Amino acid sequence: MPGTVVMGVIFVDIKGFPFGAYHATGTNLGSIKFVHGGVSRNVAEDMARIGMPVTFVTLGDATPMSREAMERLEAQHIDLRYSIHVPQNGVGLWLAVMDEKGDLAGSTSQMPDTTPLERYLQEYGDEIVGGADCVCLEMDMGESISDHIVALAQKHKKDLYCVCANLSVVLRRPDLLRYTRCFICNDIEAEKLLEHPVPRTDPDAAVETILQYGRSMGLRSMVVTLGAFGCVYYDSITGDAGYCPAHRVEMVDSTGAGDAFFAGVVSGLTRGLPLGKAAAAGTRLAALTIQTDEACCPSLPDFWEE
Numbered sequence: 001m002p003g004t005v006v007m008g009v010i011f012v013d014i015k016g017f018p019f020g021a022y023h024a025t026g027t028n029l030g031s032i033k034f035v036h037g038g039v040s041r042n043v044a045e046d047m048a049r050i051g052m053p054v055t056f057v058t059l060g061d062a063t064p065m066s067r068e069a070m071e072r073l074e075a076q077h078i079d080l081r082y083s084i085h086v087p088q089n090g091v092g093l094w095l096a097v098m099d100e101k102g103d104l105a106g107s108t109s110q111m112p113d114t115t116p117l118e119r120y121l122q123e124y125g126d127e128i129v130g131g132a133d134c135v136c137l138e139m140d141m142g143e144s145i146s147d148h149i150v151a152l153a154q155k156h157k158k159d160l161y162c163v164c165a166n167l168s169v170v171l172r173r174p175d176l177l178r179y180t181r182c183f184i185c186n187d188i189e190a191e192k193l194l195e196h197p198v199p200r201t202d203p204d205a206a207v208e209t210i211l212q213y214g215r216s217m218g219l220r221s222m223v224v225t226l227g228a229f230g231c232v233y234y235d236s237i238t239g240d241a242g243y244c245p246a247h248r249v250e251m252v253d254s255t256g257a258g259d260a261f262f263a264g265v266v267s268g269l270t271r272g273l274p275l276g277k278a279a280a281a282g283t284r285l286a287a288l289t290i291q292t293d294e295a296c297c298p299s300l301p302d303f304w305e306e
Helices: 039-049 064-075 115-130 143-156 174-179 187-194 203-217 257-270 275-289
Strands: 004-007 011-018 030-037 054-057 092-098 104-110 134-138 159-163 183-186 221-225 231-235 241-244
Touching (some): 030 039, 039 054, 039 064, 039 257, 054 115, 134 143, 134 257, 159 257, 203 221, 221 257, 221 275
Parallel strands (some): 004 054, 004 134, 134 159
């Protein structure tokens, strides 16, 4: 059984860490690391590391970076049977500079060419979605891919989750969110969609804000992270709504925290947890991730028991 099917692209993250205080307009001595990344790739690996069966639908190319990324995924027992390879431009690049606290100071990304993956999903998408437990789709790959996979999820009655890094499709097509089991985003992304601030320091007001938006858009459920202040959530099916505080930990690198949170919430819902407990699982996984300089959490075979 494919388990959770994640559809998206692989990135290689090039990350710079200053030795001292970061100066945006000056020279910063520090260290530079190459890390396997990409939102969907991170989500797939995070899910596998907490014991969830995962199939990753992606593309790679002939570069050593691509081969290494695929080998790392296979080492986590992620099913790559539906992944394809192209001669070049199959893997994206993300250049990121961190500040002295481990927060992102600036970044530039280079997207891979997703045209071959779009053609592949047109041919095999019905088989892939039909065999999935649920589907996590990186909607930033394009509107036509999103339309196609949304339609297939509806056809096969599969829960669909939207993975988004830049909202490039979602801002044009917010109607697609109505077909998701739960829409998960951060407060900055939520404010772009809602065109209304989501107060980080007032959880009650934040809950009311997403309740109003979710009802107006006809969303089944929604979770919005509030950075170091935790997250708020609501579920229109059960009527459950509330706030989940963040864990107080020492941050090494904040990148990948949102991906880990997404992976924890979706995995919790897939395991039958109510949304509040699924949000707590995502919160814990994000806290574990920011304590490492990797984009994903360490392997946690006892995650659900704890």
